Amino acid sequence: MRYEHVFFDLDHTLWDFESNAKKTLDALYKDMNLGAKGVSEFDVFYKRYLVHNDKLWEKYRNGQIRSDELRWKRMWYTLLDDRIGDEKMAKEMAAFFLEHLPQRNILFPYTTEILTYLQQKGYHLHLITNGFEDVQWHKIRNSSIDHFFQHVITSEASMSLKPHPAIFQYAINKAATSFEKSIMIGDNIEADILGAHGVGMDQVFVNHIGQNSTFSPTYTISHLRQLEDIL
Numbered sequence: 001m002r003y004e005h006v007f008f009d010l011d012h013t014l015w016d017f018e019s020n021a022k023k024t025l026d027a028l029y030k031d032m033n034l035g036a037k038g039v040s041e042f043d044v045f046y047k048r049y050l051v052h053n054d055k056l057w058e059k060y061r062n063g064q065i066r067s068d069e070l071r072w073k074r075m076w077y078t079l080l081d082d083r084i085g086d087e088k089m090a091k092e093m094a095a096f097f098l099e100h101l102p103q104r105n106i107l108f109p110y111t112t113e114i115l116t117y118l119q120q121k122g123y124h125l126h127l128i129t130n131g132f133e134d135v136q137w138h139k140i141r142n143s144s145i146d147h148f149f150q151h152v153i154t155s156e157a158s159m160s161l162k163p164h165p166a167i168f169q170y171a172i173n174k175a176a177t178s179f180e181k182s183i184m185i186g187d188n189i190e191a192d193i194l195g196a197h198g199v200g201m202d203q204v205f206v207n208h209i210g211q212n213s214t215f216s217p218t219y220t221i222s223h224l225r226q227l228e229d230i231l
Contacts, residue, residue: 001121001122001123001231003123003181003182003183003202003231004123004124004177004181004182005123005124005125005126005175005177005181005182005183006118006123006124006125006126006182006183006185006231007126007127007128007153007171007175007182007183007184007185007196007201008125008126008127008128008149008185008186009127009128009129009162009184009185009186009187009188009191009192009206010127010129010131010136010139010140011129011131012187012188012208013108013185013186013187013192013206013208014107014108014111014115014145014224015106015107015108015111015139015140015143016106016107016108019104019106020101020104020105020106021101022046023104023106024097024100024101024104025042025045025046025049025097026042026046027100028093028096028097028100029042029045031096032089032092032093032096037084037089038082038083038084039079039082039084040081040082045078048078048081049074049075049078052073052074052077052078053074056069056070056073056074056077057070057130060130060161061130061161061162061163061190061191063161067132067156071094071098072087072090072091072093072094073090074094075089075090075091075093075094075097076090079093098135101135101139102134102135102136102138102139102142103138103142104139104142105139105142105143105144107143107145108208108224109223109224110223110224110225111145111224112144112145113224113225114224114225114227114228115145115148116148117227117228118227118231119148121231123231124150124175124177125148125149125150126149126150126151126152126153126171126174126175127140127149127151127152127153128153128162128167128168128171128184128186129152129153129154129155130154130155130161130162130191131154131155132154132155132156133154133156133157136152136154137152140152150175151171151174151175153167153170153171153174155167157170158170158171161191162186162188162191162192162195163190163191163192163194163195163198164195165195165198165199167195168184168195168196168198168199168201169199179199179200179201180200182201182202183196183201183202183203183204183218183231184196184201184202184203184204185203185204185206185227186203186204186205186206187205187206187207187208189205189211189213189215189217192205193205193215193217194215197215197217202218202219203217203218203219204217204218204219204220204221204227204230205217205219205220205221206221206222206224207220207221207222208222208223210222
């Protein structure tokens with residue numbers, strides 16, 4: 001085999017973050033009775049949250065904010081769109097979200113099947129994720145996929161974030177392998193694909209949503225089943 005070690009991203013690649021987050025935010029909206037507190041209808045609230053979440057994650061990856069700020073400020077900014085400057089409520093929303101989100105277990109189609117296939121073929125499987133240590137472990141355990149992975153490398157444990165080289169080097173050291181014998185599979189061009197490319201690791205871009213990109217990864221797929229044609 002050309003590759004021996006397969007490193008997966010988790011959110012948006014295997015674990016369907018959008019579907020899980022939407023269900024969790026819907027429960028939050030109803031449980032905290034946000035409509036009665038002046039928050040826009042759920043669909044508007046949800047779209048605004050996604051915008052703020054994406055912006056704050058970019059800042060977090062670039063070292064511009066701390067993880068604790070990201071956790072509650074995405075709620076804070078979403079509330080501010082409705083002119084609600086309630087920091088206490090934003091932090092309560094953040095706590096609810098982080099408690100309930102990891103309990104969701106919606107995976108992308110064929111996730112369990114492809115992990116089983118790769119494991120049976122003898123590949124060593126690992127995760128590299130920018131998510132928080134406790135949250136990510138809950139996700140993979142509640143989704144019943146934790147047994148597939150030999151190492152789960154998080155940004156908190158490695159003290160680095162994709163796309164920075166340090167997290168990839170940390171992962172390689174943990175797995176006791178080399179970049180040449182490894183491949184990175186993920187959905188984010190900047191974090192997963194360019195990050196891996198920058199350290200000399202081949203990549204598979206999992207383009208679930210038909211994104212356009214000016215960069216050409218080693219491989220591009222639109223469905224996890226297509227990994228069987230590569231590995």
